[in-house]
Amino acid sequence: MTMRVLLASLAAGAATLPVPAGAPVAAVEDLTIRSVTLRPATPVVGPADSVRMVIEVVARGVTGPEGVRIKVEPGAPPASAHTSFPVTASRPGTPARPGPGRGPALAPGPVPGPASSARLAPGAAGATSQEGGSRPATGWETWRFAPERSLNRWYPAGPWTVSVTAKGADGAEVTGYTGFLLKRLTRFGGVEAVREGSGVRVTGVLNRVDPQGDLDYAPFPGQPVEILHRPGEKAQWKKVAGATTDSRGHFTRAVGDRTGGEWRIRFQGTNHYAPRLGIVHQVSR
Numbered sequence: 001m002t003m004r005v006l007l008a009s010l011a012a013g014a015a016t017l018p019v020p021a022g023a024p025v026a027a028v029e030d031l032t033i034r035s036v037t038l039r040p041a042t043p044v045v046g047p048a049d050s051v052r053m054v055i056e057v058v059a060r061g062v063t064g065p066e067g068v069r070i071k072v073e074p075g076a077p078p079a080s081a082h083t084s085f086p087v088t089a090s091r092p093g094t095p096a097r098p099g100p101g102r103g104p105a106l107a108p109g110p111v112p113g114p115a116s117s118a119r120l121a122p123g124a125a126g127a128t129s130q131e132g133g134s135r136p137a138t139g140w141e142t143w144r145f146a147p148e149r150s151l152n153r154w155y156p157a158g159p160w161t162v163s164v165t166a167k168g169a170d171g172a173e174v175t176g177y178t179g180f181l182l183k184r185l186t187r188f189g190g191v192e193a194v195r196e197g198s199g200v201r202v203t204g205v206l207n208r209v210d211p212q213g214d215l216d217y218a219p220f221p222g223q224p225v226e227i228l229h230r231p232g233e234k235a236q237w238k239k240v241a242g243a244t245t246d247s248r249g250h251f252t253r254a255v256g257d258r259t260g261g262e263w264r265i266r267f268q269g270t271n272h273y274a275p276r277l278g279i280v281h282q283v284s285r
Helices: none
Strands: 031-039 054-060 068-074 087-089 115-120 141-147 158-167 173-184 186-196 199-209 217-219 224-230 238-244 250-256 262-267
Touching (some): 031 158, 031 173, 054 158, 068 141, 087 173, 186 262, 199 224, 224 250, 238 250
Antiparallel strands (some): 031 054, 031 087, 054 141, 068 158, 115 141, 158 173, 186 199, 199 217, 199 250, 224 238
């Protein structure tokens, strides 16, 4: 998805971003992207819901109302991408860094539209700059982007790249990259902790948002799950065993020398699917 800056008003009271402690200080005339912040940092989508991201860019030396451009596309940043901030072009005419390659084709579903954004004036918390002009700004500005359409299950899960290009005087440009993981929900079903001899047998099913789109949730095979136990409410949870889901997403594990207490299951997640911590279960006698 490609986003262009559309100058818009931002309600009073919006916060400007502070300078991170220890951040390098650039000369006033430098064209610099100081930081890029994603909210949420890791969007997670379910079968029917969606997530609308907000992207904030802090920059200085930017010229014009469309001086910051954003591109968001599936795939990891290229190996040569500049992914550490701040990113600075010290002299006018510095060539822009090459943009990332095109990501994989989007799956069926709505294509995100352009973003609306607001540009906060330097040094004025909550104020809005309606100034275009060609004179570079002399302080930090926050550019806020809000895509009109949201991410949902039909977009590719896994790594995505956000490329940010700032334009300054005399055509100078600087580009930086950051990324995020788009994940789909997981959930547990049918979890039980049943006393078995001198121990406890824990069983259940791990499901994920169906990657084929035929169902809301489908079994998640071949995944490790952790079995947690604590003797009472005030005790710390401790991993006491692990199991791997079969082709139906089912797991089972006998844990010896424990016949009571509380039990729960944890899935650590993957780059494509979100982690899950199950509810607390008491041992059935």
